[in-house]
Amino acid sequence: MLRRTAFLLCVLLAGPGAWAQTVLDPALIERVRQLAETAARAAAPPNTRVAVEIGALDARLRLAPCRQVQPYLPPGMSAWGRSRIGLRCTDGVARWNVTLPVRVAVFGRAVVASGPLPAGVNLSQEHLALADIDIAAEAGAVFTDPALLIGRTLSRPLGAAEAVRAPTLKSRQWFAAGETVQVQAVGPGFSVVSEARALSAGLEGQEVRVRFESGRISSGRAVGERRVELML
Structure with a gap:
């Protein structure tokens, strides 16, 4: 409640002209473009070309004037395709945080x-x-x-x-239930290979359970012809 009251007081003191239209400064748009391009290129294969199309903020928004706006890529937001770039006011009448739509082609x-x-x-x-x-x-x-x-x-x-x-593509079946498979256990700085019996069919990239000769049962991922990868 105190934060809300302080915010409203700032708005009243700033006067009716404090609210800006949702037209972004060209320099800020260029910073957004550079951020989106950098993020896309980091994940793009070699010999590709990145193109960024900047969208517009919601026309219903009325943002308080801001001396410093910081663009950022929100956590979990994709760097490719249709995405959004965050814009946060770090120095202004009111601290606001919005997202700007972008389309990134690779x-x-x-x-x-x-x-x-x-x-x-x-x-x-x-x-x-x-x-x-x-x-x-x-x-x-x-x-x-x-x-x-x-x-x-x-x-x-x-x-x-x-x-x-x-x-x-349809997932490939690398082995059938009951077949002997090679299990590669991978951990920090080491890799151990042993044999086990598959308890279910091994479909490409999917989890499968295997039983070792000792009787221990573990779950791994089918990665190839009679091959299972087990991450430790």
């Missing part, structure tokens, strides 16, 4: 469908092509080598020139 060469492809198709070389696309336009990793996709199966249809992304 252009690079990636594998795309050479034509419309139905779900369930087993990919071959003729189904695939390379093109320059915005790899940040959708979620999911893209591929730069068509050879890595030969024999993989699509989980959903793709349009012509649409990127082949990891979520569009």
